[in-house]
Amino acid sequence: MNLFDAIHTRRTIKEFTAQPVPDDLLHRALDAGRWAQNHRMSEPWRFVILGPQSQRAIAAISGDVLVQTARADAETLAKMRADAEAKILSKPRVVAVTCCLCGDKEVETEDYAAVACAVQNIQLAAWGLGLGMQWSTSHFTTRPMTYELLGVDPAREMIVGLLYFGYPAVVPDPKPRKPLAEVARTLP
Numbered sequence: 001m002n003l004f005d006a007i008h009t010r011r012t013i014k015e016f017t018a019q020p021v022p023d024d025l026l027h028r029a030l031d032a033g034r035w036a037q038n039h040r041m042s043e044p045w046r047f048v049i050l051g052p053q054s055q056r057a058i059a060a061i062s063g064d065v066l067v068q069t070a071r072a073d074a075e076t077l078a079k080m081r082a083d084a085e086a087k088i089l090s091k092p093r094v095v096a097v098t099c100c101l102c103g104d105k106e107v108e109t110e111d112y113a114a115v116a117c118a119v120q121n122i123q124l125a126a127w128g129l130g131l132g133m134q135w136s137t138s139h140f141t142t143r144p145m146t147y148e149l150l151g152v153d154p155a156r157e158m159i160v161g162l163l164y165f166g167y168p169a170v171v172p173d174p175k176p177r178k179p180l181a182e183v184a185r186t187l188p
Contacts, residue, residue, distance in 0.1 A: 001127075001128050003124075006124045006127050006128050007124065008174075009127070009174075010123060010124060010127045011132070011168075011171055011172050011174070012132075012133070012134050012135070012172070013132025013133060013134055013164075013166070013168045013170075013171065013172075014134050014164075014170075015168070015169040015170045016090065016091060016092055016132060016164070016165075016166025016167060016168065016169055017092075017166065017167045017168070017169045018092070019092065019166070019167045020092055021092045021093045021131060021165050021166055021167070025126075025129050025130075025131060026049070026093055026095070026131075026165060028125065028129060029122050029123075029125045029126040029129060029131065029133075029165070030047050030049075030095065030122060031125075032121040032122055032124070032125035033045055033047070033118035033119065033121050033122040033125075034118070035121060036114060036115075036117035036118035036120070036121045037114065037117055038110075038111070038114035038117070038118075039107075039110040039111075039114065040107070040110070042100070042102075042107070042110075042111055042114065043114075044099050044100040044111035044112075044114055044115055045097060045098070045099065045100075045114070045115045045118045046097070046098040046099075046100065046152075046157060047095050047096070047097055047098075048095065048096040048097075048098070048150045048151070048152070049093075049095050050093075050094040050095065050096065054149065054150075055088065055089065055091075055094050056089065057149050058088060058094065058140075058146070058149060058150075058162075059084070059085040059086075059087075059088035059089050060085060061140050061143065061145050061146055061149065062084045062085060062087070062088055062138060062139070062140045063080075063081035063082070063084045063085040064081075064140075064145075065139055065140040065143055066080055066081060066084045066139065066140075067080060067081050069139070088164075091134075091164040091165070091166060092165060092166035092167070093164070093165040093166065094162055094163070094164055094165075095162070095163040095165065096141075096150050096152075096159060096161075096162055096163075097115060097118075097119060097135075097159070097160045097161055097162070097163060098115075098150075098152055098157040098158060098159050098160060099111050099112050099114075099115040099157060099158050099160050100156065100157055101155070101156055101157060101158055112160070115160050116160075119135055119160070119161075119163065122163065123135070123163075126165060130167065131165055131166065131167060131168075132165070132166060132167065132168035132171070133163055133164065133165050134163070134164040135161050135162075135163055136161055136162045136163075136164060137160070137161040138161070138162060141159045141161060141162065142159065146159065147159065
């Protein structure tokens with residue numbers, strides 16, 4: 001697959017088959033993130049690959065946070081918790097992505113942009129390897145218990161999101177995009 005094919009055919013995949021994702025493919029996709037552009041060569045991205053135990057723990061946190069913030073009867077809350085947990089447990093692989101913090105807001109803005117570039121590289125590489133991916137900035141990623149589980153010090157790093165990897169069960173149709181003429185302009 002050439003680069004432009006990967007860019008144009010890549011989709012956010014939310015439904016995966018149960019087929020396991022081999023470590024070598026996951027590592028190849030993550031390695032593509034290391035090659036993203038980054039100002040000052042800060043390489044601000046960090047990746048936390050969750051194993052089965054930590055994936056179950058993050059799923060439980062997701063359910064806990066959802067129930068704590070929702071207003072519903074006990075039966076509805078139990079279903080919401082189960083659905084939130086099942087959503088994460090259905091993902092063959094989960095990787096948390098963080099961005100290093102330095103205390104300088106200008107540098108941190110540039111570093112966050114670099115991490116977003118790394119995630120795009122990872123998603124394109126995964127697609128080229130036959131894997132789908134979803135980048136999720138879930139409702140629970142900002143919670144102290146999530147930082148603790150992932151071993152992330154919030155004074156030094158911020159969680160940018162979770163990346164869900166797997167073999168696509170469903171590839172959505174492309175969504176329309178604005179023409180280039182609507183989003184680009186040329187100055188004299």
